[in-house]
Amino acid sequence: MRRLCELLSIHYPFVQGGMGNISSPILASAVSEAGGLGTIGTGTLSVDEVESLLLEMKKRTKKAFALNIPISVTSNLKGMCELAVRHSVPVVSLSAGNPSPYIPYFKEHHMKVICVTASVKHARKAELAGADLIVGEGFEAAGINSPLELTTMTLIPQLVANVKIPVVAAGGVGDSKGFAAALALGAEGVQMGTRLIATKESPYHERYVKKLLEATDTGTVIVGRSVGKVRRVLKTAYADQLIHAEGTGIHPEDFEAMTDEEKHLIGAVEGRLEDGFINGGQISGLVKSIPTVQELFTEMIEGAEQIYENLIKEMNDRYLKK
Incomplete structure (x- = not known):
């Protein structure tokens, strides 16, 4: 580090x-x-x-x-x-x-x-x-x-x-x-x-944040495999449109138009989730709070340190002291 x-x-x-x-x-x-x-x-x-x-x-x-x-x-x-x-x-x-x-x-x-x-x-x-x-x-x-x-x-x-x-x-x-x-x-x-x-x-729009906080372990979906444009997005009404379009054999250029940056802006910034997509990784299902960036970083550092301390102690107690 x-x-x-x-x-x-x-x-x-x-x-x-x-x-x-x-x-x-x-x-x-x-x-x-x-x-x-x-x-x-x-x-x-x-x-x-x-x-x-x-x-x-x-x-x-x-x-x-x-x-x-x-x-x-x-x-x-x-x-x-x-x-x-x-x-x-x-x-x-x-x-x-x-x-x-x-x-x-x-x-x-x-x-x-x-x-x-x-x-x-x-x-x-x-x-x-x-x-x-x-x-x-x-x-x-x-x-x-x-x-x-x-x-x-x-x-x-x-x-x-x-x-x-x-x-x-x-x-x-x-x-x-x-x-x-x-x-x-x-x-x-x-x-x-x-x-x-x-x-x-x-x-970003409050609807984007709300959708992220509500996400579960299966809250994201991959679109674009059929046209060689793999993208992971949060499940929304617009994501359903993308999935349906792929199912009907959409042309790659048409799919690209449906997933261009303008469509991302519509979803993420304007909050129009029926007309644009919002990106989301599989970490989405674990996001349940809205800290400041500083609070997030502090929690991650201190939390990881505690995890390692606990693991070392358990390793010592369970395996190395026998």
């Missing part, structure tokens, strides 16, 4: 996931101010739109933060990379595509580079290209997912065994137990998205 925190200039080993077009400097700055790494996602936004978010972010915090650039969906990739450099963004997170051609550019400007991967093969390539750390994202995660469908539990230890740079676990983590489990698997920190939706600093 210390290696990760020193690398990113943060206090706690917690990274905010990129939230694309619904990225908010309000939430991201709260994450950074609480000691984690807040993140602004570029999604399909224009360079000018992202620049406005960065300017607000820099007004709200002087602490480290990241810019997530999803390579395959960013409309002006060159312009977005140049924007990150122009604003001296401390950390760039690259996802949804091959990061190798872009890593040297950011390294030349002394920026830290995170690569989000879902396989050992891709993690190795990112490390060879100069990545500073790997986020291993399991199939439990919200939003766009890898078609490989590896779970966090199986992915993380394999990544740790195959790369020398720090590995951060993403997907299915949102409390002290998940954090402790990720550390046991060899991760040096965790990335969270869904859990941060239900925090006091969250700027």
